[in-house]
Amino acid sequence: MFVPIALRQARRDRQLVSKRLLLTEDEEQREVTMDTASGQQDLVDLLCKVQHSGPERGTHLKALSKALRDPSEQLTFIKQENSVNLLVSLLTGSNAQCRLHAARCLHELSHSPHTNVAPACLPATPYLLTFLSGQSTKFTELCLYTLGNLFPDSDVVKDKLLAQGIIPALANCIENQKHNLAVVEAAAFSLTQLLQAKDAAEKIIPKVLASSLPSQLLSVLNPDPNFGLAPAIECAWCLHYLACSDGNGELLALGALSHCSSLLMSLGGAVAEGNKEEGMELLVCPLLRCVGNLVSCCPVDSLSTQVGDVRLVAALCAFIKAYLHTQPALARESAWVLNNLTAHSTDFCSALLTLNLVPGLIQLLPFSQGINTMILRVLANVTHKKKESCLQLAQLGLLSTLCATLKMADQEMVTLSLEILFMLVIGRPQVADEFVRLSGVSLLEAIQYNSEGEMRRRAAYLLEHHLLSHSADCTV
Amino acid sequence: MTASGNCPTGTTEERELPFSFTPQLFHLHKDHEVFEDGDIHRHMYLQDLYVSGADDEPALSVSEFACHISGCSAVFSALEEYEHHYNSLHRHVCCSCRRSLPSARLLDIHIQEWHDSLFTVLAQRQDMYQCLVEGCGQKFRTSKHRKDHLIRIHKYPPDFRFDKTKKDRGTREAKRPQQKDTAMEVADDVCESEGVCEVMCDVLSEQRELGETMETLVEEEAARMTKPAATMEHTDLSAAFDGNGCTSSETFKTQYSYRVPTTVCFGHSSVRGFRGRRGRRK
Numbered sequence: 001m002f003v004p005i006a007l008r009q010a011r012r013d014r015q016l017v018s019k020r021l022l023l024t025e026d027e028e029q030r031e032v033t034m035d036t037a038s039g040q041q042d043l044v045d046l047l048c049k050v051q052h053s054g055p056e057r058g059t060h061l062k063a064l065s066k067a068l069r070d071p072s073e074q075l076t077f078i079k080q081e082n083s084v085n086l087l088v089s090l091l092t093g094s095n096a097q098c099r100l101h102a103a104r105c106l107h108e109l110s111h112s113p114h115t116n117v118a119p120a121c122l123p124a125t126p127y128l129l130t131f132l133s134g135q136s137t138k139f140t141e142l143c144l145y146t147l148g149n150l151f152p153d154s155d156v157v158k159d160k161l162l163a164q165g166i167i168p169a170l171a172n173c174i175e176n177q178k179h180n181l182a183v184v185e186a187a188a189f190s191l192t193q194l195l196q197a198k199d200a201a202e203k204i205i206p207k208v209l210a211s212s213l214p215s216q217l218l219s220v221l222n223p224d225p226n227f228g229l230a231p232a233i234e235c236a237w238c239l240h241y242l243a244c245s246d247g248n249g250e251l252l253a254l255g256a257l258s259h260c261s262s263l264l265m266s267l268g269g270a271v272a273e274g275n276k277e278e279g280m281e282l283l284v285c286p287l288l289r290c291v292g293n294l295v296s297c298c299p300v301d302s303l304s305t306q307v308g309d310v311r312l313v314a315a316l317c318a319f320i321k322a323y324l325h326t327q328p329a330l331a332r333e334s335a336w337v338l339n340n341l342t343a344h345s346t347d348f349c350s351a352l353l354t355l356n357l358v359p360g361l362i363q364l365l366p367f368s369q370g371i372n373t374m375i376l377r378v379l380a381n382v383t384h385k386k387k388e389s390c391l392q393l394a395q396l397g398l399l400s401t402l403c404a405t406l407k408m409a410d411q412e413m414v415t416l417s418l419e420i421l422f423m424l425v426i427g428r429p430q431v432a433d434e435f436v437r438l439s440g441v442s443l444l445e446a447i448q449y450n451s452e453g454e455m456r457r458r459a460a461y462l463l464e465h466h467l468l469s470h471s472a473d474c475t476v
Numbered sequence: 477m478t479a480s481g482n483c484p485t486g487t488t489e490e491r492e493l494p495f496s497f498t499p500q501l502f503h504l505h506k507d508h509e510v511f512e513d514g515d516i517h518r519h520m521y522l523q524d525l526y527v528s529g530a531d532d533e534p535a536l537s538v539s540e541f542a543c544h545i546s547g548c549s550a551v552f553s554a555l556e557e558y559e560h561h562y563n564s565l566h567r568h569v570c571c572s573c574r575r576s577l578p579s580a581r582l583l584d585i586h587i588q589e590w591h592d593s594l595f596t597v598l599a600q601r602q603d604m605y606q607c608l609v610e611g612c613g614q615k616f617r618t619s620k621h622r623k624d625h626l627i628r629i630h631k632y633p634p635d636f637r638f639d640k641t642k643k644d645r646g647t648r649e650a651k652r653p654q655q656k657d658t659a660m661e662v663a664d665d666v667c668e669s670e671g672v673c674e675v676m677c678d679v680l681s682e683q684r685e686l687g688e689t690m691e692t693l694v695e696e697e698a699a700r701m702t703k704p705a706a707t708m709e710h711t712d713l714s715a716a717f718d719g720n721g722c723t724s725s726e727t728f729k730t731q732y733s734y735r736v737p738t739t740v741c742f743g744h745s746s747v748r749g750f751r752g753r754r755g756r757r758k
Contacts, residue, residue, distance in 0.1 A: 168611020329513030
């Protein structure tokens with residue numbers, strides 16, 4: 001998939017911030033033809049017209065909101081004296097249609113790429129927050145996206161919004177409108193904006209965890225077939241940002257791990273059947289991350305209650321297979337989760353064997369991009385925890401694959417392969433014989449002469465203690 | 477195989493087992509490199525957002541219809557417009573003074589502070605003025621204390637429109653000229669004519685003295701927009717519904733008959749007195 005370089009650079013600079021623009025339906029029909037020719041004079045003119053009350057005010061305000069789509073007009077607008085106050089007065093005025101258009105204007109401003117626009121919108125924030133507890137859903141949605149867009153732009157805005165109670169306001173909004181999924185989606189989007197702040201771990205996440213938000217987010221996770229995945233996607237991202245930080249105890253207590261893993265299982269079932277609904281990966285991704293991170297913090301004795309069904313591993317293998325070529329990063333994240341599960345408990349290792357998933361994993365070892373190291377770790381986990389299955393693993397083709405991975409340039413791959421080989425052959429001469437028969441000895445010798453110290457030591461040890469004695473009997 | 481004889485050079489001296497694999501759990505931080513591509517896809521999705529929203533103009537054209545709330549003469553051409561209008565202006569209305577508030581909570585607070593005599597009594601002895609910020613939960617002895625708290629702790633503007641109290645009325649007269657200086661002239665005009673929310677604040681405090689109500693304000697404005705035909709239709713409708721008995725000086729008002737006493741409310745949460753069930757739309 002094509003990935004814009006600018007986004008990647010922003011991600012590396014830890015400055016990846018997105019804003020959402022809620023388009024109006026008439027724009028959807030007209031392919032958004034922006035009249036960029038309208039100059040500065042027009043905007044000022046329009047602003048003057050909006051200042052005068054009259055029957056045409058709504059129309060002018062609507063035209064103003066359209067003009068504010070243009071980033072340079074946004075700057076012109078905020079430079080006009082009292083322009084934002086005028087919007088605020090219309091936002092809180094007695095004409096419902098004007099309220100909506102004023103909110104629309106603020107929304108366009110909030111979408112600005114210029115960082116000085118958001119602070120200029122500050123006079124509106126207490127009202128935008130107040131309207132979150134209102135009942136007009138389209139209006140609430142607009143307020144939510146506007147707040148979500150304003151939040152990341154500057155510390156001043158961020159601190160004000162936190163002081164003005166954006167967290168309880170969002171909690172209350174989701175609580176009151178939980179049946180209105182468009183509003184839930186908008187609220188969860190705003191929350192992701194909060195949770196991505198650089199200092200979220202100190203200032204925001206503890207407050208969110210202390211609120212009713214985590215349990216509300218979990219309750220929205222099950223996608224509504226009629227509405228689509230979007231609200232669940234936003235909620236899952238919120239949970240991911242929470243699970244990345246230290247909030248795992250709280251999330252585990254709420255059953256987040258069992259929620260996320262059972263949803264992943266049903267999505268995995270759909271993917272395995274070849275049903276790749278558009279955008280499903282946008283939900284799979286944050287859910288994988290939640291499960292991966294929550295498993296890593298889950299006490300071993302409660303893992304079986306949290307992830308009740310070991311068939312989760314089958315779902316993960318289905319994701320790896322389905323996304324290997326289209327979205328390798330997602331396949332790698334699935335492999336990471338599989339590693340955490342198998343590293344944690346023998347039950348999941350057994351499940352890989354009983355569900356006959358090992359051959360599929362072995363086939364993945366030639367692929368790069370970090371997938372093969374994770375898969376090799378998974379196989380090492382199984383070898384480590386299921387000593388009695390080593391023979392079975394060897395028979396499933398692991399030995400011949402190790403012959404390939406031992407030749408790889410990636411040192412981690414070679415080291416892990418040596419570790420697995422050691423676990424397989426120790427105390428099992430028949431496995432050692434098989435490896436020798438596959439001409440494995442020469443591979444180890446090559447490592448012994450060409451590679452770095454640690455790998456050399458391992459190769460030499462294997463040759464000396466486990467292989468050479470057999471090689472004499474076998475090969476000659 | 478041939479080279480195998482040379483193998484034990486230096487390696488066997490180290491008796492320690494060179495193998496150390498133990499299963500490892502990885503907890504990945506938000507900014508971990510493994511998450512890079514997934515994050516980028518996520519943001520590509522966000523930035524391409526395409527949602528149908530706000531105006532539903534061409535959807536399904538119905539003939540224009542009027543707001544059924546008595547005294548309101550707004551006219552709509554789409555159901556959505558009406559829904560937004562109703563939810564914004566008529567959902568949370570105080571039945572004593574007909575002020576409209578933006579949320580059930582603010583309406584509750586308004587009713588207590590303006591119309592509940594028990595509140596007035598209790599307020600003399602304990603902290604009764606709730607903070608307006610959802611989730612704050614603090615209470616204050618006077619509205620002035622609350623206002624200070626809102627400004628200091630929650631960074632609210634000093635002129636927050638939904639924080640106007642009865643007692644403010646006297647002092648506001650002194651404040652207003654000053655506000656006028658700073659505000660744009662036209663912006664101020666907005667305040668005068670748009671009143672509903674501010675009905676409970678700036679505008680009404682002055683205009684109510686003249687015996688006007690919110691409905692008049694709405695109407696004044698709506699009347700300007702309304703086409704004659706629609707007005708007629710509306711008049712018929714609201715004649716049957718009129719439960720306001722407004723004592724308006726507006727001439728427009730006189731078209732209505734007042735058959736129903738003021739205390740009677742029509743429709744789902746058209747007006748509300750003391751706390752009842754919250755109206756939910758969906």
